Amino acid sequence: MNTLIDRIQTVVGPGGLLTGEDVSSRSDGWPPQGGCRARAIVRPADTGEVSRTLALCHEAGQPVVTHGGLTGLVGGARTGPDDLVLSLERMNRLEPVDTANRTVTTQAGVPLQRIQEAAEEAGLLFPLDLGARGSATIGGNIATNAGGNSVIRYGMTREQVLGIEAVLADGTMISSLNHVIKNNTGYDLKQLFVGSEGTLGVVTRAVLRLRPLPRSRQTALVAVPDFDRLVAFLQAMDSALGGTLSAFEVMWNDFYRLIVGDGRKHGRPLDPDHAYYVLVESTGGDEAGDGQRFESALHEALEQEMLADAVLAQSEQQRNDLWAIRDDVEGLVESLFPPLSFDISLNILNMEAYVEQVRARLSERWPQARMVAFGHLGDGNIHLGIGVGSMAP
CATH class of the missing domain: 3.30.70.2190 (Alpha-Beta Plaits)
Structure with a gap:
């Protein structure tokens, strides 16, 4: 395990890996039920680091649990002592809003509320809304196909996603960062990942559709x-x-x-x-x-x-x-x-x-x-x- 940890450390660099008390002092879900029991928490900064980390874990047969905002209530982020946590907290870059096309591109670790506020500042609306908006991250929203308070008007998360970048369990990167509403060029790969609950891979970036404010x-x-x-x-x-x-x-x-x-x-x-x-x-x-x-x-x-x-x-x-x-x-x-x-x-x-x-x-x-x-x-x-x-x- 130490050899694997050392190899992952070289991928994510300083600040990208937590062990010991830095792990046990953290929660692994809501409501908190004691500290996180994972062997380590890996905090990649971009899709490439996610890819290389998962490739190493796949090669070593290392179980991985993905962490976003930890607002889910069904225990999906709970960890055991043999698990390694892949936290997307450092993947928090939100690109400028594209007002002409009414889209915004975001990394998966950005909280929902930041996206809502960025859209509103640009005179637009990101309609997905739920009570945990300040902590829930967009990657988790996509992975669970979150509904929220405005489904009756705007639909589920699925209807708000135009494109996705994701990494499979073996480290393979999948990129389908479509920016247009109409795209009938072939299979719609993003829809496989929306609502997949992490079973197909880890969503790392997404292109989101915005609406008039x-x-x-x-x-x-x-x-x-x-x-x-x-x-x-x-x-x-x-x-x-x-x-x-x-x-x-x-x-x-x-x-x-x-x-x-x-x-x-x-x-x-x-x-x-x-x-x-x-x-x-x-x-x-x-x-x-x-x-x-x-x-x-x-x-x-x-x-x-x-x-x-x-x-x-x-x-x-x-x-x-x-x-x-x-x-x-x-x-x-x-x-x-x-x-x-x-x-x-x-x-x-x-x-x-x-x-x-x-x-x-x-x-x-x-x-x-x-x-x-x-x-x-x-x-x-x-x-x-x-x-x-x-x-x-």
Whole structure:
């Protein structure tokens, strides 16, 4: 192993390799569960160094675990004492935004929020968004085909990627850094890597598609009495807003109560006794007209008794406060620690029954278990957070 480490050291140079306490003092996932147990952490600076490192590991039969922002909740970055970590933290170069073609090229270790901010500074939008935006890296977003809060409007990560550079397990470099939307020249290699979870190789660079920056944004939190009216409200808003519906985030009562409960950092914008809560948002290019359409759609939903209550954000601060409730994964993890997290996609009409079936099965096996449900109803995706305390596997 020392011979391999020495050879890797010559590839990545000073600062590119961590061993000993520099490894054990680091985390290997969220939530932290003790220090990283890997033999070493390799921190390449570019695709070439990734390629040479993986070639050496392949030759030696050395297991490798890739680390990005370590925001995943499914244990994919956990390491054992025989593993070697390939951390992309030094691969954090973001090239200037190409405003003419509405693209940006980035290394895989760049946090999502940096890309969002760079796009906005250029008057454009990178629409992928999720609660861990400040830490989650774009390489991990691509490897998991992350969804996030705006799938209903812009699609998954897959729809935001134009080109990819990656390295296979044996060190072979694959480059398909396409910069145009229309490309029908042959096999679309990038789509094999998007969502591959690292099974085909390590994504090192990507060309991302940017969109026009919205000029208007309307946000509301509403309470819905039952699931049938929840589905009806989704259909009504999608129809009334003329293609500008960009988020439809649903929180079951158990999630909302947990996050806004006594002693929590969030206020209670709505009474905590309703069955469902929806954070609904519209973005567009006509500030006055979009706002009027949004308010009219909410008023109509109230008139038709789809909604039990609603609060409309009147400022950016109020909007941020509403989103903070939905995005409070840290509060969720603390309450359910150690959390068991599941990300499930299914037919919208099956969601209500599915959640109740899971809740019932959990109660049968672990009477003290706690479960909360929330997610992106508009694209058929829900999250289940489950806490079983000391009974966790």
